[in-house]
Amino acid sequence: MTTTVSFIGLGVMGYPMAGHLAKAGLNVRVWNRTSEKTKQWAQEYSGTPCQTIAEAVDGADFVMTCVGADKDLVEVFEGDNGIIANAPKNAILVDHTTASAGIAEQLAASASQNGQGFIDAPVSGGQQGAEKGQLTIMCGGSDADFSKAKPILELYARALNxxxxxxxxxxxxxxNQIAIAGLVQGLSEALHFAEKAELDVQKVVDVISKGAAQSWQMENRSGTMIAGEFDHGFAVDWMRKDLGICLAEANKVNASLPVTALVDQFYGDVQAMGGRRWDTSSLIQRLRKLR
Incomplete structure (x- = not known):
């Protein structure tokens, strides 16, 4: 029998991720808060648009979610109309939202009480990674549930653990987000210094990218940073949400994140500049505006 997979949340990430499942020949049902997006997806891919979460998850073997934040997860998972109450027993629930560890633990406990498995599976790779099916997926859950979900997740994963x-x-x-925050700030300062020192910035990048300074951010974002183009990629608003989660968890586990806290403030400055939807590499614009 064909595996039935429900996908809840068709944003810039969920839309192509659900598409990969449909292309693989799975029986895919989709639901999104705005029904127009659901209809659009169903016109592009082979799958069933659903009017309610209950309809989408009825009889599903797997339920995948990719929504906004903790509060959105509570809304779609809990209550009489939510995923846990309406998905079958033994279904595996996989959440791709970047959220708190606490909500993952809460939902895992609730799912377990209803005989369902739960995996928190946030992703890295951005919209491009989702579209190409080359996401890095970091999972939390039991070995048994992960083994069941692994063949499904591999349909849009480059790395899966x-x-x-x-x-x-x-x-x-x-x-992941802590590492990126410090790295992007460092790259921004490096390029800003090169500009002020009146160097050929692209030549500088060409040279140092062949050595120890090389990074994904340098390879994929330095060109647009030099050009001052930020209408793409992972939005500053999203990064601030993620860094807020990092800082809250750091407080719980007594970890010191001074650079992360500082970069979070810098992103606040970028938001104040009107860059809420700019790519995270727009940190360099803050430096350019300071002098």
Whole structure:
């Protein structure tokens, strides 16, 4: 029998991710808060648009979610009209939202009480990674649930790992965002210095990218940073949400994140400049405006 997969949340990430499942020949049902997006997806891919979450998850083997934040997860998972109350027992629930470890642990406990498995599986790779099916997926949950979900997740993953029990995927995503925040600030300062020193900035990048300074951000974002183009990629608003989660978790586990806290403030400055939807590499614009 064909595996039935429900996908809840068709944003810039969820839309292409659900598309990969449909292209693989799975029986895909989709639901989105705005029904227009659901209809649009169904016109592009082979799948069933649903009017309610209950309809979407009825009889599903797997339910995948990719929504906004903790509050959105509570809304779609809990209550009489939510996923947990309406998905079958033994269904595996996989959440791709970047959220807190606490909400992952909460939903895992609720799903378990209803006989369902739960995996927190935040992703890295951005819209481009989702469209190409080359996401890095960091999972938290049981070995048994992960083994069942792995063939489904591999349809849009480049790297896929089980990091530990529920919440471990979210904590690993926090590590990812902490590393990126400091790296992008460092790259911004480096390019800004090169500009002020009146160097040929692209030549500088060409040279240093062949050495220890090389990074994904340098390879994929330095050109647009030099050009001052930021209408793409992972939005500053989203990064601030993620860094807020990181800083809250750091407080819980007594971890010191001084650079992350500072970069979070810098992103606040970018928001004040009107860059709420700019790519995270727009940190360099803040430096350009300072002098």
């Amino acid at each position: 089980l990091m530990g029990p529920a919440g471990s995927g979210q904590k690993t995503k926090m590590v």
